[in-house]
Amino acid sequence: MTGKAITVTSGKGGVGKTTVTANLGAALANFGHKVVCIDADIGLRNLDVVLGLENRIVYDLVDIVEGRCRLRQAMIRDKRLPELFLIPAAQTRDKSAISPSDMVTLADDLRAEFDYILFDSPAGIERGFRNAVAPADMVLVVTNPEVSAVRDADRIIGLVEAEEKGPARLVINRIKPEMVRRGDMLGVDDILELLAVQLVGLVPDDENVLLSTNRGLPVVLDGKSKAGLAFRNIARRVMGEEVPFMHFDETGGFLNRITRLIRPGGN
């Protein structure tokens, strides 16, 4: 059994890399896979907070790489999902504390034991990004339906190709169905036309995500949330299932299309 290493990255900050990593990890674990999430954002760690495991950190990623602890000692098991583990980032160091080859070695050590190894990449295209991408078998690029985030995603996809980790897969996060319906938001089709990569997830903007992040309880565990369903669907696609994409009334009903046809003229 060899685990699959998946890196979640974006270029632009604040688009939801950590949320995607935490929820994808939780969803995969919920489906019965053994998962470890690794926070590669050294110096600005967040994944532990989103997963609600902050108060249990003893050792971190840099301790492993520098040999101050064994791999096992740094792994924190999630009490709600016994198949989910976290390796937190160091908060008092920076990206230069580890190298891409350290990450490759780490991933190779974990492959034997885990089904999925998720890396939460920092924003940017520098050392931290290269650390996170180096061990990847699959790269998920997260973007929002806004021009600047899509521009950065395009750059990142190019860099992922240059590192021969391509083709990257795309997750579009924080889609506001209401704005898409009004034609005020960059549509999914527009984004896909520009980026020309395979889509693995459409996540609607959902207040529950913020609530669950603050509470440290992944939104996938909330059966009623739409975003939770979207994350479960991403997990199933990552597992190789064919899952149809959610509709945000984008193509809507007949009446919707008529109103959309009329509206642009009125602006």
Next chain:
Amino acid sequence: MSSKIQIKGIRDGLLITLGDGTWEEQHQELITQLRSQAGFLQGARLAIDVGGSILKAADLGQLTRELSEAGFTLFALISESPTTERSAQSFGLATRLPKPGAARTVAGSTEPDGEPALLVSRTLRSGYNLQYQGHVVVIGDVNPGAQVIARGDVIVWGKLRGMVHAGAEGDEGAIVCALDLSPTQLRIASAIAVTPKRRGKPQPEMARLVKGQVVAEVWDPKRERL
């Protein structure tokens, strides 16, 4: 050592397969054979299969000379030996015969009144910087945030949405063509233009300088060219 040579017509001429033996023996046999049938084979284009023999450049030089004196053209030399293949390639000879039905092979270059260009068959994503001392042809999109800077013309078979600078060293005759010409910024020589808001669906367009102004026109196949 009676004739073990086989001669067979192929699409591009005649394929002569030599029998086993050293090159000296094969060579002798070949010359004899060609002399005896000179009238019949006159002027033919020849491909010669030498089997496993090793031919050095000098041997090949002698052979091509002899053949051309006799009125033959050697266009291919087929061999199992890599050394022979290399010598053949250094003489500009083909070392493989095109498979039946395959596209024709391009024999060298005929140098028309064209200029060489750089062909890029991929999409240029944000952050990609392509600079070339000549013309550039991109088969794919040029995304926003990517830039193409060329001394000559720029042709994009796809959507041009990044920054493009044609005639970057001052050539005011340079042009920019794209299937969807909507660059963030378009420069030709020292003129700079931005894309106006598009109405309707994209059409292939060509931009060039007219009296110092960048002018983009829809590609009209019926209109007379430049």
